Ligand SMILES: [Zn+2]
């Protein structure tokens with residue numbers, strides 16, 4: 001095919017009940033890379049629990065850093081610190097007095113709204 005998709009070992013299908021899904025179009029070899037996807041939006045499962053970094057999602061007993069907004073980060077210099085930008089930190093800090101220590105619960109909606117504003121291509125995949 002001239003559209004550059006002929007090498008793909010799958011095709012995208014749609015079903016009104018199941019939504020979009022992939023169907024293999026040829027045998028796929030063990031360990032063959034068939035799909036690469038970039039993570040655009042991450043949020044720990046329990047952002048207020050403090051057991052995972054709210055930027056890189058690292059878990060475990062490593063050093064923890066409590067940001068001024070109340071989120072837990074693995075360190076002040078987390079390699080994914082950009083995932084928690086100053087704008088998000090400011091909004092969560094403003095929510096702290098109103099949310100009785102649960103401002104981190106607003107992390108997912110904040111990041112989805114930021115994605116809608118800053119990454120329209122991603123938002124096109126998220127919305128219904
Ligand atoms: Zn981290």
Ligand SMILES: [Zn+2]
Pocket residue numbers: 067068069070071084088089090092
């Ligand atoms: Zn913060």
